[in-house]
Amino acid sequence: MNHDARSVVVEELVKRFGDFTAVDHINLETRKGEIFGFLGPNGAGKSTTIRMLCGLLTPTSGRAIVAGYDVAHDPESVRQNIGYMSQRFSLYNDLRVIENLRLFAGLYDVPRSLVEERIAWALEMANLRGQEKLITGTLPGGWKQRLALGCALLHRPTIIFLDEPTSGVDPISRRQFWDLIHRMSGEGVTVFVTTHYMEEAEYCNRLAMIYRGSMVALGTPTELKHKYMKGELLLVECEPLGPAVEALGSAPDVVDAAVFGNALHLVVGNAETAIPAITEFLRKREINVTDVEKIQPSLEDVFVSLTSEHDPSRNLAVQA
Amino acid sequence: MNPNRLAAIATKEIIHIRRDVRSLIIVVLMPAILVLLFGYGVSLDLKHLPVYVFDRNGTQASQDLLKRFQSSNYFRIAKVANSYPELAQAIDSGKATLAIIIPHDFSERLHDGGPVEIQAIVDASDDNTANLAVGYAQGVLQGYSSDLQVEWRERRGLPRQFVPLSTEVRTWFNEDLESSAFIVPGVLALVMTVIGAFLTSLTVAREWERGTMEQLISTPVTALEIMLGKLLPYFVIGMVDVGLSTALAVYWFRIPFRGTIATLFLSSALFLIVMLLLGFFISVIAKTQLAASQIALIVTFLPAFLLSGFLFAIEQMPVFIQYVTRVLPARYYVSALKNIFLKGTPVEMLYADLLPLAVFALVLVLLATRAFKKKLA
Numbered sequence: 001m002n003h004d005a006r007s008v009v010v011e012e013l014v015k016r017f018g019d020f021t022a023v024d025h026i027n028l029e030t031r032k033g034e035i036f037g038f039l040g041p042n043g044a045g046k047s048t049t050i051r052m053l054c055g056l057l058t059p060t061s062g063r064a065i066v067a068g069y070d071v072a073h074d075p076e077s078v079r080q081n082i083g084y085m086s087q088r089f090s091l092y093n094d095l096r097v098i099e100n101l102r103l104f105a106g107l108y109d110v111p112r113s114l115v116e117e118r119i120a121w122a123l124e125m126a127n128l129r130g131q132e133k134l135i136t137g138t139l140p141g142g143w144k145q146r147l148a149l150g151c152a153l154l155h156r157p158t159i160i161f162l163d164e165p166t167s168g169v170d171p172i173s174r175r176q177f178w179d180l181i182h183r184m185s186g187e188g189v190t191v192f193v194t195t196h197y198m199e200e201a202e203y204c205n206r207l208a209m210i211y212r213g214s215m216v217a218l219g220t221p222t223e224l225k226h227k228y229m230k231g232e233l234l235l236v237e238c239e240p241l242g243p244a245v246e247a248l249g250s251a252p253d254v255v256d257a258a259v260f261g262n263a264l265h266l267v268v269g270n271a272e273t274a275i276p277a278i279t280e281f282l283r284k285r286e287i288n289v290t291d292v293e294k295i296q297p298s299l300e301d302v303f304v305s306l307t308s309e310h311d312p313s314r315n316l317a318v319q320a
Numbered sequence: 321m322n323p324n325r326l327a328a329i330a331t332k333e334i335i336h337i338r339r340d341v342r343s344l345i346i347v348v349l350m351p352a353i354l355v356l357l358f359g360y361g362v363s364l365d366l367k368h369l370p371v372y373v374f375d376r377n378g379t380q381a382s383q384d385l386l387k388r389f390q391s392s393n394y395f396r397i398a399k400v401a402n403s404y405p406e407l408a409q410a411i412d413s414g415k416a417t418l419a420i421i422i423p424h425d426f427s428e429r430l431h432d433g434g435p436v437e438i439q440a441i442v443d444a445s446d447d448n449t450a451n452l453a454v455g456y457a458q459g460v461l462q463g464y465s466s467d468l469q470v471e472w473r474e475r476r477g478l479p480r481q482f483v484p485l486s487t488e489v490r491t492w493f494n495e496d497l498e499s500s501a502f503i504v505p506g507v508l509a510l511v512m513t514v515i516g517a518f519l520t521s522l523t524v525a526r527e528w529e530r531g532t533m534e535q536l537i538s539t540p541v542t543a544l545e546i547m548l549g550k551l552l553p554y555f556v557i558g559m560v561d562v563g564l565s566t567a568l569a570v571y572w573f574r575i576p577f578r579g580t581i582a583t584l585f586l587s588s589a590l591f592l593i594v595m596l597l598l599g600f601f602i603s604v605i606a607k608t609q610l611a612a613s614q615i616a617l618i619v620t621f622l623p624a625f626l627l628s629g630f631l632f633a634i635e636q637m638p639v640f641i642q643y644v645t646r647v648l649p650a651r652y653y654v655s656a657l658k659n660i661f662l663k664g665t666p667v668e669m670l671y672a673d674l675l676p677l678a679v680f681a682l683v684l685v686l687l688a689t690r691a692f693k694k695k696l697a
Contacts, residue, residue, distance in 0.1 A: 079540045103331070109325055
């Protein structure tokens with residue numbers, strides 16, 4: 001057993017599928033009881049990483065120690081100490097709620113004397129008490145996700161890995177699910193969660209941003225906003241947006257321009273000098289500017305800024 | 321091997337079978353349907369073949385000959401026709417397999433000491449039936465001929481003709497020469513193939529397809545526990561189906577059962593294990609249900625049907641095919657079944673059938689456990 005408080009230690013982890021490098025030399029460490037977010041677009045390598053950490057894929061090179069065990073050499077010990085929820089809902093749809101719980105209690109070899117107590121706890125936590133007899137396939141998406149989490153926690157693991165647990169779930173259920181995640185973390189369980197929802201990333205204690213297999217940033221959400229934002233962020237309200245964002249791509253001082261809702265976000269070197277310059281620049285091009293102000297960057301801004309830095313072809317990131 | 325984990329997998333598999341109407345039907349009804357189908361439907365014996373006759377002579381002598389046909393078990397005079405076209409039409413439409421035409425001068429030429437030619441038209445679209453029909457018809461005519469000869473010699477006061485050889489045939493094991501006694505025991509091989517290989521070929525592939533395998537292998541359950549847990553319910557079902565099919569064969573179709581129940585279940589268990597492992601192996605390598613079921617059909621069901629000796633005797637197959645049958649587990653099981661049912665062969669004399677099955681089982685255990693990895697890629 002590892003008595004170190006660090007729950008997951010990843011060193012130079014690499015996974016290649018043929019010529020394609022899905023995960024490229026990732027290093028990270030999680031602390032016990034924290035919610036560690038893994039943020040990135042689809043195909044960035046989030047699921048591949050999480051699958052290696054759960055012993056489902058063998059790393060090409062590098063090392064990962066989970067709950068004190070090396071995933072490449074002792075995957076069975078890793079599995080006994082972790083819970084995992086895969087991206088796709090993967091409980092048995094033809095089983096009743098209670099039957100899925102009993103199945104996983106058996107698979108995790110929960111002692112017989114504790115099975116009923118643990119199942120009752122999982123039902124209570126997942127807010128599914130009284131629904132034991134329902135066929136799993138008939139449950140709404142949010143309920144299914146909570147049941148899957150309950151199943152993954154029956155053996156009281158010290159770490160849980162959640163791979164996009166809230167994809168395809170409505171916003172209220174998503175919020176409820178995050179309440180559960182916070183509850184688990186409060187009970188000392190380390191939560192390793194992947195997501196591509198920026199607002200979910202804000203709920204994490206620490207975040208790793210991953211893009212095209214590489215980790216581009218690591219820190220708390222606040223740290224990321226301050227440390228990784230090159231320059232300052234301006235909000236520009238103007239009409240029409242399309243020509244404006246196109247023109248601003250070649251404007252002096254503008255590092256990056258992107259559409260956010262009804263407005264533009266601009267990354268500039270210095271806000272104070274940029275505000276009059278930008279206003280003037282747009283006026284000359286007959287674009288009606290109603291407001292230009294300095295704002296605090298969101299994680300999405302940080303992410304856009306970081307990825308354009310890693311990928312020059314995305315210099316003009318237009319976000320829907 | 322952890323009993324809790326094994327029980328968890330087995331319980332879940334039983335629930336899958338119970339909740340899936342298709343597998344439930346296969347498990348419960350298929351054995352009975354197959355036994356009934358082959359017990360009633362498939363008869364390799366020829367009995368009561370429809371015959372059209374055209375009696376152009378219409379005398380006592382011609383009627384005597386036709387009575388011989390009528391009283392034979394092999395034929396049934398469906399109609400007395402009045403013209404050639406009627407016969408041709410009956411053969412064309414399949415109403416008659418055989419047509420017999422007695423010439424207009426039948427009795428006169430018979431009276432003159434023959435020979436008389438009886439014309440027979442046979443529908444040879446099924447050559448096997450045609451051969452048998454011609455053979456049986458010749459037998460009837462031969463019998464009539466020799467009776468006439470005896471009569472003719474007696475009437476002239478000549479001594480009985482000397483017949484040098486005759487055969488006295490005793491049929492053993494299947495005294496009534498019923499093909500159902502030969503076929504129905506072999507149906508067990510089909511039942512075991514469907515339960516063992518076909519159903520289990522879907523179980524692993526289904527989990528890969530639905531994504532449930534990813535969740536399953538993220539738990540500490542071992543590959544061996546998954547394999548045994550999945551196969552155990554099907555093993556029990558298969559053994560129950562052996563009992564059901566045998567009961568139906570013995571009590572309904574009156575198939576002789578001369579062996580011991582223990583020998584039957586031992587041989588069946590061995591064959592079922594081979595089929596289960598084969599089904600599991602197919603499922604592991606195929607990864608989709610469609611591919612798995614097709615491979616299972618081609619690798620297990622069709623050979624069990626065509627090449628196992630279940631319907632067609634292996635000794636009559638081309639030599640090359642005979643060699644091919646040696647790698648088919650079903651061949652040994654069908655042979656064991658026929659020995660157990662019809663001959664009552666004791667278990668120690670079944671080694672030629674059971675030993676190869678044991679070898680198949682060992683090889684497949686190795687293959688299946690090596691092929692199934694708790695990894696995604």
